[in-house]
Amino acid sequence: MKLVLVAGARPNFMKIASIVDAIDMHNSKVRTVRHRFEYLVVHTGQHYDEKMSGTFFRELQLPRPAVDLEVGSSSHAVQTAEIMKRFEPVLEKEQPDAVVVVGDVNSTIACALVASKTTYPTEPHASKKIRPLIVHVEAGLRSRDWSMPEEINRVLTDAMADVLFVTEEDAIRNLRREGIARRKIHFVGNTMVDTLLRHAARAEQSPILQLLGLERPRRVGPTTINPYGVVTLHRPSNVDDPHVFRGILDALLRISQTLPLVFPIHPRSFARIKEFGLTSRIKMLGPEHGRDIEAGLHCIEPLGYLDFLRLMSKARIVLTDSGGIQEETTVLGVPCVTMRENTERPVTMSQGTNVLAGTAKEAVVRQTLRQLKRTVKSMRPDFWDGKAGERIVSIIFKTVAKGTHTRVG
Numbered sequence: 261m262k263l264v265l266v267a268g269a270r271p272n273f274m275k276i277a278s279i280v281d282a283i284d285m286h287n288s289k290v291r292t293v294r295h296r297f298e299y300l301v302v303h304t305g306q307h308y309d310e311k312m313s314g315t316f317f318r319e320l321q322l323p324r325p326a327v328d329l330e331v332g333s334s335s336h337a338v339q340t341a342e343i344m345k346r347f348e349p350v351l352e353k354e355q356p357d358a359v360v361v362v363g364d365v366n367s368t369i370a371c372a373l374v375a376s377k378t379t380y381p382t383e384p385h386a387s388k389k390i391r392p393l394i395v396h397v398e399a400g401l402r403s404r405d406w407s408m409p410e411e412i413n414r415v416l417t418d419a420m421a422d423v424l425f426v427t428e429e430d431a432i433r434n435l436r437r438e439g440i441a442r443r444k445i446h447f448v449g450n451t452m453v454d455t456l457l458r459h460a461a462r463a464e465q466s467p468i469l470q471l472l473g474l475e476r477p478r479r480v481g482p483t484t485i486n487p488y489g490v491v492t493l494h495r496p497s498n499v500d501d502p503h504v505f506r507g508i509l510d511a512l513l514r515i516s517q518t519l520p521l522v523f524p525i526h527p528r529s530f531a532r533i534k535e536f537g538l539t540s541r542i543k544m545l546g547p548e549h550g551r552d553i554e555a556g557l558h559c560i561e562p563l564g565y566l567d568f569l570r571l572m573s574k575a576r577i578v579l580t581d582s583g584g585i586q587e588e589t590t591v592l593g594v595p596c597v598t599m600r601e602n603t604e605r606p607v608t609m610s611q612g613t614n615v616l617a618g619t620a621k622e623a624v625v626r627q628t629l630r631q632l633k634r635t636v637k638s639m640r641p642d643f644w645d646g647k648a649g650e651r652i653v654s655i656i657f658k659t660v661a662k663g664t665h666t667r668v669g
């Protein structure tokens with residue numbers, strides 16, 4: 261059985277890592293070659309920097325991509341089209357049984373669309389044709405906000421997928437409402453949480469807190485707290501509009517007067533800060549800062565997986581517009597304030613540590629102060645138990661073995 265695993269942008273790498281681990285485990289257990297998975301990782305190159313990509317492959321011990329499509333950054337249409345053009349010959353050559361796409365980025369929809377229309381003969385010279393099974397990991401999440409490129413990617417990828425793996429119960433309802441057959445949907449848990457749990461102990465060895473001068477805890481009343489919060493921000497709706505971005509920065513600056521904020525800054529956001537003339541409002545912190553951090557909004561370069569996990573796990577609070585971080589803070593037991601009007605991950609609010617604040621200055625400050633007063637603990641929504649990857653691989657195995665889904669001629 262042959263699988264192609266697609267990864268393109270930073271949050272994909274953590275999801276793929278769990279599946280790769282589970283495949284390796286499956287292969288180590290089966291006796292016959294026929295029951296083994298052969299797999300190759302295809303990197304689309306949507307993210308290409310050492311800091312946005314390379315370091316994740318090393319830290320998560322992912323195999324080197326067998327193919328790098330090297331598409332790089334461009335407009336949505338150009339990026340999606342380039343991925344499609346370059347992925348098609350890979351599928352034609354490799355002829356896998358299944359293509360696994362994860363998450364909601366442009367690489368996800370582009371490769372699912374190519375897989376949905378690429379056919380090859382069942383055997384050399386056979387007239388019957390098959391196409392690969394399309395497997396979507398993290399299906400069914402919906403923000404119902406069609407201005408988000410990710411929402412379009414989610415809905416359309418799910419419409420094409422043959423096997424849909426969901427992380428939370430709400431996703432099943434969303435998919436059913438869109439007419440997707442129940443038999444295609446599998447509630448398996450969260451691959452990003454698998455990876456977090458697997459690497460938590462290694463992350464504890466990260467020196468990032470010492471390097472940034474954050475390791476000394478402070479006593480506040482009867483409790484000891486680490487005196488910093490973490491910020492991440494990169495949604496186009498938050499950083500591409502100068503008015504919205506200024507409002508968010510105002511809120512962060514206000515909060516950072518009493519709680520220093522560390523902001524590993526996404527390249528898109530950094531570019532906008534320069535473009536909008538906002539550089540004087542942030543402080544750039546070198547990687548070897550070493551001294552106790554002071555009040556203020558401290559920007560640093562994007563961090564690798566283990567450093568970021570360590571930074572986040574000891575933070576007093578996390579302010580973000582990321583999807584995955586809403587989930588990670590839930591498991592880590594760190595209060596999270598999501599600077600968006602909606603979330604496609606409602607379980608992080610109902611069973612987790614997350615609140616929605618929107619992006620208006622006063623609301624962000626108010627929700628942050630409220631969250632800082634809350635006592636939260638680590639939460640594990642259903643099936644967020646570190647075994648999602650194993651469930652996924654077992655279901656893919658059974659589905660490919662049946663071989664009925666993908667016959668097209």
Ligand code: UD1
Nearest residue numbers: 269270271306307308309312333365366367409410527528
């Ligand atoms: C993409 C995803 C988003 C995901 C995010 C994680 C889509 C539609 N968006 O958004 O869902 O949450 O990744 O980061 O797929 N850049 C670099 N180095 C890189 C990659 C990008 O400097 O390795 C810069 C480029 O200047 C580029 C900008 O970052 O213009 C944005 O990158 P892009 O991949 O277009 O989208 P993201 O905003 O990262």
